[in-house]
Amino acid sequence: MTDEKKAGPDERLSYEQARAELASVVERLETGGTSLEESLALWERGEALAVICQRWLDGARTRIDAARQPTDS
Template structure:
């Protein structure tokens, strides 16, 4: 895993999703050391949270647009 990984809070949804897929794939391969696996797991958790934040934000925007359209 790269030590110069970008700050999760700066990633777009697509960037976070794509990196999360890479992290999961690497974890599934089982070739990482325990320490590397823990770092990957932590990064994956942060990436999943970032994706969830984006999706919650998108839902809020859709809800607001629907409410405005029905007024």
């Protein structure tokens, strides 16, 4: 089984998709008008999306750092 097949649907979100959904979640929380239960669910979703975004950013930083390393010629 490949890593992609093992990954849940959230793990296949692109950075841009996760960021856009996170912005939507934040907007809904800031607007208010939701029940406590819905607000908690939104908060949890936002936390999960923030983790996904951070993983993408960490991966990008690793790639940039690797590309900046001098090569042995």
